[in-house]
Structure formats: structure tokens, C-alpha cells
Amino acid sequence: MSFTPITHTCQYNEEDGSMRMFLRGRPVILYGPSDKDPLDPAKVAPPPQNKLKLEWVYGYRGKDCRSNLYLLPTGEIVYFVAAVVVLFNVEEQCQRHYTGHTDDVKCLAVHPNKLIIASGQCAGHDRLDARPHVRVWNSVSLATLAVIGAGQMERSVSCITFSRADGGTLLAAVDDGPDHTISVWEWQRHDKGHCLTETKCSVDTVVAAEFHPLDRNQIVTCGKNHIAFWTLDQTNMLYKRMGIFETRDKPKYVTCLAFNHNGDVLSGDSSGNITVWARGTNTAARLVRGVHDGAVFSLAALKDGAVLSAGGKDGRLVLFDAHLHAPLRETVIEGHYGGVRVVAEGRGSQLYIGTTKNCILHGDLELGFSPAVLGHVDELWGLACHPMLPQFVTAGWDRLLQLWDGLSHSTVWSKDIEERAQCCAWSTDGGVIAVGCLSGKWMVYDPHSREMLTQHHDGSEPIQTIQYSPDNKMVALGSRDNFIYVYRVDDNGSRYSRLGKCLGHSSYITHLDWSEDSQYIRSNSGDYELLFWNATTCRQVTSPTSVRDVTWSTNTCPITYNTIGVWPENADGTDINSCTRSHDSRLVATGDDFGKVKLFAYPVTQPKSLCHQYGGHSSHVTCVRFAADDSRLLSAGGLDTAVMQWLRD
Template sequence: MDDSTHTCQYNEEDGTMRMYLRGRPVVLHGPSDQDGLDPAKVAPPPQNKLKLEWVYGYRGKDCRSNLYLLPTGEIVYFVASVVVLFNVEEQCQRHYTGHTDDVKCLAVHPNKLIVASGQCAGHDRVDARPHVRVWNSVSLATLAVLGAGQAERGIWAVAFSRADGGSLLAAIHDAPDHVISVWDWQRSDKGHCLAETKCSVDTVVAVEFHPLDRNQIVTCGKNHIAFWTLDQTNVLYKRMGIFEARDKPKYVTCLAFNHNGDVLSGDSSGNLTVWGRGTNTVQRLVRAVHDGPVFSVACLKHGAVLSAGGKDGRIVMFDADVNPTGLENVIEGHYGGVRVLAEGRGSQLYVGTTKNCILHGDLELGFSPAVLGHVEEVWGLAAHPSLAWFASAGWDRLLQLWDALSHSTVWSKDIEERAQCVSWSADGGVLAVGCLSGRWLVLDPHSRDVLAQHQDGSEPIQTIQYSPDNKMVALGSRDNFIYIYRVEDNGARYSRLGKCLGHSSYITHLDWSEDSQYIRSNSGDYELLFWNATTCRQVTSPSSLRDAAWASNTCPITFTTVGVWPENADGTDINSCARSRDGRLAATGDDFGKVKLYAYPVTQPKSLCHAYGGHSSHVTCVRFTQDGARLLSAGGLDTSLMQWLVD
């Protein structure tokens, strides 16, 4: 027998399925009324499908120039492998989902209709190669896919030409010697590469075509700004920008062009530099505009210039000649520094921040959030048992409460602990959060007050589940133990009943029986164990619980989820599993960025599913909303939350 495969053997006599995960046998007991299973039979996928309804989050932490206003009134930006088109006033989203891994850059064509977006390398060596996609922002149809297989790691910046009406596209490839390529993107559905050359050994952060001078391109990054010319024979020539020695910044961080064609650059020393049109020399230096780096420079339609600081959070307005106007605003620190500025309608501005928020407003009246997100890995996700609310928690110490119907944040709280899991009590009265330190907190979802806090071990609390009768709560820890507490005062007070000892690896998932008497649990070495909740003792005869009804199915290693494990599965491939409340559907989140939907129970080893991309990292958690109309998914490192309609 091949040790790596997930080969299932069904024993009709005792109704057990023997499943192998990385060579380890796991024996699963089916219900006593189970008719004979044929492991060779293939179960069909469910009739229901998923449709991406909403994406929560934005990638401002480490990406630039990724926020634009389209003529449709939508802002366009990205998170994970999805490009989001969001109409803030009408509160509706559309999604471009052609990418197969993290989108890293974005550009809008001069006609404001066509968009280019570039991605990095992903899990799939064939489909997830770095490339640029050019697409129509109204129909969402893909027009061209450029450079698949040419870039090594990813595309870091893209720009359309402007002086010729947008027939060319420039891209910066992330490689040991950063490469610049120029494309005739309309030549075919794969475009045509006109020129390609090494750009800089140092990091390149931005590329822009000159708006008035044909075939002129500017790039900037660590230790440099460079002025390029694409000649008649499609050869790229470079002139380096010449700084005075004492003024040479460590990084040139951003670019813009004023109305007469001068280049404006911001740098890591907080300065703005004006480069005379057609030259590579400094025409004017405006020193110390910001405390820390200038992350964005924008030239507005009426000629004014804005600069924004990543560290000081200030947005400062200058006139067309880069003289201060005295008008400025400061973004509140908890939103992060300013990463990018985009001009909206009238005096409106959109601001993307380093803490993955998008704000909108103006310099005189200030700014309010349009998009909030997590900034680090998200693992905790829980749907409210009766309302359309859900909670998320991550390594950024943020606990956030969301409304799935209005797609808005109810509140966001810094809990001062890196969070690993989150759970609602059975009546929705309180919210429990398990942290990486072994501490766990219980909060009132209305007042946001911490009602209780406890410490169990010093390793992460991986999962928390309240019993269906709300009288107990079980916590699975990385230290191999399950801790069980009695719940008192409507979830405000807790007293420890004991701990369950028996797993030889860390606890990954647990479920309660519907009668609140028993617990089942999975561990990092692919065990499925059963426990008496009130005595904290292991049930050593699993067959005695074969007919137990379980209140949830978050354990992926069970008889009713055998079929979610693909051939050759590693036991860590599936991070999360969930069953809809009506018991008709199961969903999983895996290490390959996929959300999968199955018909439940998934007892056939060969079960077909519907698989969905969108996340670009391991999907850490999936949960159905209380009415089963939606599925929620958390994207780990991609920091996004996605909401899917169950059609």
C-alpha cells in the first residue's frame, strides 16, 4: 500500500472505514443503520454552488499605487487574489477573479475602462505563474494575459502609456536583477513584448509612463530614480537621476507628474523633489515635508499637489508649483500611515493605509473608513447562532465584529493578544477568543467589555466550542490537552471542571454532541478521540458513540467527512471544515487557497465537490451563517475575509 495515499477500506461487518493519512490508519465508525458503502462509488457534487458576494479587507500593508476611482463611481483595489470594484456610496461590490495568487499591483488605462493587474507566483506551477492580466472593468472580461512564465517571482508594478492613448504597458518583474518589460498589450491575447532589460539590482517600487512625452518611462526605488527612453528600434535606454551627494535618499518611494510635465518624486527622508521635464536633474527640492517617508504623491485635476506620509499620517496640499497652501489633515494612528492617495469626485479623496484600511473624505472635514481589514494572519472566524453577525480575530490582536447583511464593521477592538480562534456561546450572548499565549477572553458583544479571562497552559488555544446547552465550554490547546469549564452567569463566569488527557499531539478541532454529554476531537497526528465531557475521561470504545448526533462537524477527520480528503492528502492539508445547520452541505478550507463545497454527509471516499479560488493563502477557517444562506472564509496570511452566497 502506498503510504502517502488516502486509501479507504470499508468493513461491512462492523461498519467501519479505515482511512490512511500519510500512512497512519484512522478507524472511523459509521452509524449502525448505515447501509453497505461501496468505497469505489463516486458521490456527486452538491446541487448548490457558491458565488462570491463580498470581500472584506484591502492590501495596503506592503503594496503601492493600488487604489483608483473609476468613472462608474467604483473604487478599484485588491486583496488576496481578487481585484475588488466597490461602490462606496451604493455599498455594492463586483469582483475580478481571474488571478490565481496574490495580486501585487494595479494600473488603470487612460480611457478609465481597462485595468491591468499583476500577480506573484503561487501554489500551482502551471496556473499560478507570475503574469499581468489586462481586463475590462465593466464586463470583467479578460483581454490579455502577459508574460506568463517570464517573470520569476512576481510582478511588482505596472503602468499604461499615456501620451499615445494607452497602447503600451510597462511591468517590473521581481527578480535578482529587477527587470522592466514593455508590451504592446493589444497585439494578441498574450500581447507582444517589445523590450525587456535589467532595471536595477536594487528594489524597484514604481513605474510610470510620462503623460506628455511618448515612449518616456520613469522608475524609482532603492537608491535611485531612472528615466527611460524606448527608441524606434524598441531598445530601452536609461539615464539615472542625479542627486547632490548630501541629498541622495535611501529610497525614492513614489512618482507623479505635474501639469507641465515635470516629474515629482517623494523619498524616504520626507522630501519632495521636482525633476525638470526632459531632464535627469533636480529642479527643486522641498525638504522635510514629512516626518518619515513620503508614500504617495498625487497631482489633482485642478493642479494642486498632495503628498502623504507613511509614518506621520499627514496629507499635505501644495499648489501647482509645490508651494505649501497650509491645508492638511492627519489620519488617526489606529488606521495606519497613508500608503496611497486617490482622487475622488469633487474634493473627495480615497486613502489606502498601511493597516489595510481604505478611508474616504476630504482635507477640510476629515476621513471615515470605507474598508477595514486585518493586518496579519487571520485564524479566528465564527458566525453568530441567530443573527447575521460574524466575528473574526487574528495575529494583529484585532477582534472584529461584522454584519453579513450590510457588509459593515459593527466594531473593531484591540484585545492586546494575538488571537487564534473565536467562538460564540450557544445563545450568542458572549464571544470567546483563544490566544497564542494560552490565555482566553470572554467579551460582551454589545459593550465590548471583557467579562472573564483565564490562562490554560502557555501554548496557543487552537479551538473553543460551547456546549449546545450553554452550560460548558471546551478549549483545545496546542499543549495536547482539552480544558473543560462550567459556564455560569450567562457566560460571564467560568469554573474549570478538568482537562482531557490522551492526545499525543496538539488539538486541532473539536465538536460537542447535541445532548452536551460528549466531545470528539482531532489532533495534529490525525487522531479522532471521544470524551465524556463532565468527567473529562476518554471514551475508549468509539463504537459506543457511532449513533451520537453531533451539534457541529468542525472535525475534518470523521466518518461523515471521509470524502473531503483527496488522494495523497497530507493530514494538515485541510485546515477547517463546517456543516450547514440543515445538514445538507459541508465546506472545507485548505492549504492551497481553495474553498470547497460538498453534499453532506461526505461518507464516500471519492466525493466530488465544487472548488473556489479567491484566497491566495491557506484558508484557515470556514463557517456557514446561521441560516445557511452564506459561507464565510478566512484567508490566513492573505488577511482577507470572504463571504459567499450559497446558490
């Protein structure tokens, strides 16, 4: 978190109280209220007195990452989403967060002492600040102990593992660059660690790397077309022996690793088979065929010696005895949660299961599983807070509409709406939820029954934004086809009749606001225009000075007189995806293309304005909204699919 000076080229005209702002060289003329005191553009506005603190992270990354869910002695499970590592106590329903990363966390490892954690990230937006690296940190204090590999890793850290037979003095990491380099580090030597050795691991993708739990300096890696057994010798050279499948069918992918109590290596593959590799050898000793329909995504050797196998496609959990004889028990995860990505052993017979649809389930094989974490699995743009209650909805390209409770941090319900959603809005009385989709379709839902009340289609381009008028009698929809569609609302939000469409923008609509008296609409577009409209006639108000004293119900348009200072120097007009004003009109928050949430004092009329900025998202922040009582800010990350809840202090 830091103070960030925000400046760009602006010219103030004292005669008419207008500011000429340049976005990508294009002039935008903005008129302040007629009673406004003259501005000094050179003056720097201070940051707000309020700050934000990350309170809760909704979501999990199971879609494309492995070995990313563990239980700690504190009773917390540790996992990651976006650039945050989450420590979540499911029983006590409380979260802590490690926020040292600057971009997507891709892998995780727990030290044998169960106290220290390593997490690896990919390259970020800022090439200097966000090079791929591994961070080693204390899971109790959340203090960073070492930052390893910055400047040596190319693309992303795909696998990390602590040594186990020697008490965890070494850390091995695999880089996702073209050579998939494996490096071994003495991570405690100093705050950047000491690289003992590195070598090319494989021309093919590497999906897992594990130190052997009983044999010192032995590492096993696996991935596309291979399993490899490595030895770190006394001269710190790494020697590789490729796994030999002999006459048995060589799988396309070796997908996961585990070790039984004898020290034999167990590997799962893309054909649904489990292979046993006797300790100290690189030859397959035994093959258990057809355990799963599709790939084996996770193998876990449990405390009692049993082996649990999990399928990514079939969603089955199969429990074997220690010798992998006939299955003892099996169960299937409900399909809508996805396949099983990873299994972590909990306390007693409890298991935690990360799924391919970004859910974490908990339970046991006898009684079944219930969700502890739900999330979105595709790009997330739609976010709207209830006008009175501490609830919010999210809607994404995964066709999911989800209602959340911001106090209990739980999912109230999740619904497949069968359309890729781009935006959503509550009616002013909280009675209905409208969802705009990529197809140009928009639907209205009852939040209690979850039933669709009505649906309409406007154009064939995405509906980018929806806003109900303050009097709840109209709704405006901004489309990618450059038009704003205005409807009259009847029967408590269940019936709609089109009043007309606003023609005049020469690019797609990005944001819109209603005036407090529901008479006017203002809108921003992809070519940085700010236009004004008479809502009932859908006619453009061609004289901006005639509406300079209008009071606006919201400030979701980032290009306005009162938000001049949110734009950085040399900004592209598309850099800021979302803007919102607190209901008490004291703060403005923005979400940008660089994963940052920024907080300004409102109004932000000074071109040079200081702000507080916060990381955590790893993708473009697509939407920010204040809760009804302004106590919290919600932010949605596009590709990172996470929703973050920030506490305002």
C-alpha cells in the same frame, strides 16, 4: 469553479461498518452509524446541487503594496486583496469582483480610457497554473482581454503602467526577480501580448514605474537608492539615465512618483523630501525638504493642479499649490488607521486613502475622513458566526477583534484586545464571545458593551479551538499543548469554573465538536487522531463503537466518518485547516492550504466525492463557517488577511 474528484486509499470493513483511511500512510479507523447501509468505496458521490457565489470581500492590501487604489468613472473604487480585484461603489454599497487571478495580486494600473485595468500577481501554489503574470481586463464586463508574461516573469509582478501619451497602446511591467527586469508589451497584439523589449532594471528593489503622461515612450522607475529615466527608442531598445541628485543628499529610497501639469516629475523619498525633476532632464531641479516625518508614501497631482503629499509614518496629508510652495492645508489621519499608503482623487473634493493598516478611508481635507473598508493586518485564524443573527466576528494575530454585519457588509466595531488571537466562538445563545490566544490566554467579551467579562490562562501554548456546548452550560478549549480544557459556564457566560482537562492526545488539538445532548466531545489532533470524551468527567471514551450513534451538534472536525470524502488523494493530514457542516445538514465546506474553498454534499462518506471548488484566497484558508440561516458561507484567509462572504444558491 470546477468538479474535483477526491480520492485516496481507503479500506471498508463491511462486518463492523468501519472505514480505514490512510493519511500520510497513517491508518485512521472511523466507524459509521450502526444503522448505516454498507458502502461501496469505489462509487463516486456527486457534487452538491448548491453552489457558492462570491458576494463580498472584506479587507484591502495596503500594508506592503503601493499604487493600488483608483476611482473609476462608474463611481467604483478599484483595489485588491488576496487574489481578488474589488470594484466597490462606496455610495451605493455594492461590490463586483474580478477573480481571474490564481494568487496574490501585487499591483494595479488603469488605462487612460479609464475602462481597462491591468493587474499583476505573484507565483502561486500550482507552478504551472499560477506563474507570475499580468492580466488585462475590462472593468465593466470583467472579461479578460490578455494574459501577459506567464513564463517570462520570475517571482512576482511588482509594478505595471500603461502608456499615456499615445493612448495606452503599451504596458510596462517590472518583475520582482533578482534582476528586477522591466519589460514593455504591446498588450493588444493578441491574447498573450507581444513583448517589445525587456532589460535589467536595477539590482535594488523597484517600488514604482510610470509612463510619462506627455512624452511618448518615456518611463520613470524608482526604488531603493535610485530613480531612473527610461527612453524606448525606435528600435525598441530601452535606454536608462539615472537620476542625479548632485550635491543634495541622496535618499535611501525613492518611494513614489507623480507628474505635475507641466510634465515635471515629482518624487517622494524615505527622508520625507519631495524632489522636482524638470521635464526631459535627469537632474534634480528643486528639493522641498522635510515635508514628512518619515517617508513620503504617495504623491498625487490633483485635477486643479494642486499637489497632495502623504506620509506613511506621520499619517499627514499636505496640500501644496502646483509649484510646491508653502503648504495650503494639511490634516492627519487617526493613528489607529495606520499611515497613508496611497491617495486617490474622488469626485469633487473627495479623496480616497488607502492606509498601511489595510483600511480605505474616504472624505476630504476639510471635513475629515471615515472608513469605507476595514480589515486585518496580520495572519487571520479566528472566525465565528452568530448563532441567530447575520453577524460574525473575526480575530487575528494583529490583536484585533472585529464584529461585522453580513447584510450591510459593515464593521459594527473593532477592538484591540492586546493579545494575538488564534480562534473565537459565540456562546450558543449569542450572549458572549470567547477568544483564544497564542499565549494560552482566553478572554470572554460582551458583544454589546465590548467589555471583557473574564479571562483565564490554560497552559503556555496557543488555544487552537473553542466551542460552547449546545446547552450553553460548558465550553471546551483545544490547546496546542495536546490537552482539552473543559469549563462550566455560569451567569450567562460571564463566570467560568474548570471541570478538568482531557488527557490522551499525543499531538496538538486541531478541532473539536460537541454532541447534541452536550454529553460528549470529539476531537482531532495534529497526528490525525479522532478521540472521544465524556464531557463532564473529561475521561476518554476508549471504545469508539460505543459512540458511533451519537448525534453531533457540529462537524468542525475534518477527520470523521461523515467527512471521509473531503480528503484528497495523498493528502497530508494538515492540508485541510477548517471544516464546517451547514445547519440543515445538507452541505460541508472546507478551507485548505492551497487557497481553496470546497463545497461537498453532506454526508461525505464516499472516499471518492465530487465537489465544487472556489478560488479567491491566496493563502491557506484558515476557517470556514456557515451563517446562522445557511444562506451564506464565510471564509478567512490566513496570510491574505481577507474575509470572503459567499452566497449559497
